[in-house]
Amino acid sequence: MTLAKIALDAMGGDDAPRATVAGAMAALEGESALSPDRVILVGIEEELQAELEEAGGNPGFEIQHAQEVVEMGEDPRRAMRGKPDNSITVSTQLVKEGRAVGTVSMGNTGMVVAASTLLLGRLEGIRMPSIAVTAGLTGDPMVIVDMGANVDATAENLLHNGIMGSVYASGVLGVSRPRVGLLNVGEEPEKGPKRVKEAHAMLANTQLNFVGNIEGGDVFSSTADVVVTDGFTGNVILKLMEQFGGFLLEEVVKSARAASVELPKDALSPVIRALDYAAYGGALLLGVDGTVVIGHGRSNSRAVANALKQAARAADAQINDQIISGLEGLELV
Numbered sequence: 128m129t130l131a132k133i134a135l136d137a138m139g140g141d142d143a144p145r146a147t148v149a150g151a152m153a154a155l156e157g158e159s160a161l162s163p164d165r166v167i168l169v170g171i172e173e174e175l176q177a178e179l180e181e182a183g184g185n186p187g188f189e190i191q192h193a194q195e196v197v198e199m200g201e202d203p204r205r206a207m208r209g210k211p212d213n214s215i216t217v218s219t220q221l222v223k224e225g226r227a228v229g230t231v232s233m234g235n236t237g238m239v240v241a242a243s244t245l246l247l248g249r250l251e252g253i254r255m256p257s258i259a260v261t262a263g264l265t266g267d268p269m270v271i272v273d274m275g276a277n278v279d280a281t282a283e284n285l286l287h288n289g290i291m292g293s294v295y296a297s298g299v300l301g302v303s304r305p306r307v308g309l310l311n312v313g314e315e316p317e318k319g320p321k322r323v324k325e326a327h328a329m330l331a332n333t334q335l336n337f338v339g340n341i342e343g344g345d346v347f348s349s350t351a352d353v354v355v356t357d358g359f360t361g362n363v364i365l366k367l368m369e370q371f372g373g374f375l376l377e378e379v380v381k382s383a384r385a386a387s388v389e390l391p392k393d394a395l396s397p398v399i400r401a402l403d404y405a406a407y408g409g410a411l412l413l414g415v416d417g418t419v420v421i422g423h424g425r426s427n428s429r430a431v432a433n434a435l436k437q438a439a440r441a442a443d444a445q446i447n448d449q450i451i452s453g454l455e456g457l458e459l460v
Contacts, residue, residue, distance in 0.1 A: 130191070131228035133161075133438045134221040134417075135431070138196045139234025141424050144170055146176035147233065150431020151188060159436045162185040163187030166435065167227055169218045173197075193217035198235060199424055200440035203241040215239055219246045222417040229418030229438040231409065233426040240276050240412060247417040250447055252454040255280070256414035257288050257358070258421060259295055260365060265349045266299045273358040274365050274410060282325035285309065289330050289337070290453045291413040292353035298444040299411075299437070308341035308351030310360060316340065330355070370380065398432035409434035411441055413450070418442040 137147040151168060154161045168175050174191040179185045195210040197203075206213060218230040219242040232239045236258075244256055257273035272292040277284055289307045292305040295304035309327055311319040316327050318340065330337045341350050346364065356364070383390050409422035409430070422430055422440040 131442055132165050132167050132221075132226065132396055133435055133442070134167045134191070134218040134227040135231040135435060136214045136218045136230065136232035136239075136330045137168045137175055138193070140422065140426050140431075141199075141233075142184075142427070143233065144178050145176050146426060146428050147273050148175060148182060148306055149428035149432050150426070152182050152186070153428050153432035154435040155186060156290050157432075159440065161435060164189070165439065167191050167221060169213045169221070172275040176262075176392075179393060182361065186298075191217060191221065197238045198338050201235060201238070205240055205325045206235070207241060207245070210413055213238075215244050216246070217419075219243055219419075223247055228442040229420065231422065231434045231438050232429070233371050233422035233424060233431065233434070234369075235333065236275065239364050239421050243417065244410055245369055247415045247419075250416055250451055251345040253287055253291075254413040254449065255287075257284075257291060258361070258410045259292055259413050260410040261300065262346075264368075267349065267352075268296070268302065269346070269352055269354065270296045270300070270305075270437050271346065271354040271356065271361055271364065272413065273356065274360050275358045275362035275439075276412065278357060278359035278362075280322070282322045282329060282397055285322070285326035285355055286333075286355065287327040287414070287454075289326075289335055289355045290333075291355065291450050293335055295411060295413060295441070295446060296352050296451050298449050299440050303350045304336045305352035306338045306350070307353045307355060308338050308345065308451050310344065310356040311340040311356055313342065314340045319401045324393070326355070341446045352396075409437060411437070411446075413446075416447065418446070 137144045140161040150313040167189045169191045193214040197206045197213045215238050223246045255277040258276045259270050259272040260274045261268050270292045272288045293305045296302040409420040412419040418438050418441045420434045422434045
């Protein structure tokens with residue numbers, strides 16, 4: 128039996144469609160390899176065909192033509208009205224129609240969130256979707272949610288972030304009974320703004336494995352498997368980690384050279400791997416009625432391949448059904 132399909136926005140990203148088509152090809156190999164009949168390439172058909180020919184021919188991907196492309200800096204609301212046949216909307220529409228169970232895009236994040244929320248709708252009980260980013264800073268997967276979808280999160284939104292993040296960490300990443308921590312300015316329950324204090328009380332009264340408040344520095348430790356925060360704070364953390372990681376590596380290399388120290392070729396490889404956004408592929412948009420993975424605009428073929436595999440794992444694990452069950456079965460202790 129053929130497993131459900133994943134629609135890839137092949138026009139999204141700084142190096143699309145070259146990197147996206149190459150990523151789709153790479154997803155057919157290695158661990159958790161996908162079969163080509165699971166992938167729908169969405170974009171300008173003639174450009175996709177040209178990339179496939181250069182890569183040796185189409186191995187069996189379905190191609191869905193979409194004539195228009197939403198650029199990174201475009202306003203999502205204007206793009207949805209002015210470019211109805213864009214690759215992000217068409218990919219999302221495939222999920223709405225049941226031709227695919229999930230979609231992957233390395234394109235305009237705001238557009239992906241807007242199209243997913245409008246066309247797919249939210250899961251029952253979820254008021255706002257959240258972006259869950261997986262990082263490997265400690266050597267083990269850690270989910271940070273939200274990373275930008277909802278910048279004005281309420282206490283209830285933060286509670287839902289904890290539930291959705293825990294389900295994702297368990298169902299897709301294989302973390303047994305994930306530890307859930309609430310990002311705050313201190314460990315004490317009475318610290319932080321009102322909504323965070325209210326969220327602490329809510330999370331503490333669930334059957335989640337809630338470990339209490341954690342501080343910003345704890346994202347570099349093994350204190351929690353799921354870090355709960357609002358989209359504003361989460362996005363700042365994400366951008367800071369990306370830029371500071373590269374800055375720190377450059378400074379280490381410069382300092383070593385200035386001191387006439389020759390670093391072994393692979394000395395920094397473990398650090399580079401920990402900071403590599405391509406390792407997990409993308410961020411899962413939790414709370415919408417479909418599987419949506421948002422990748423980095425700078426994604427290379429490896430990141431695209433991993434994002435496709437991530438979307439397939441989430442869909443196959445029926446993460447949304449688990450989230451709904453988690454909300455329905457939410458019991459106070």
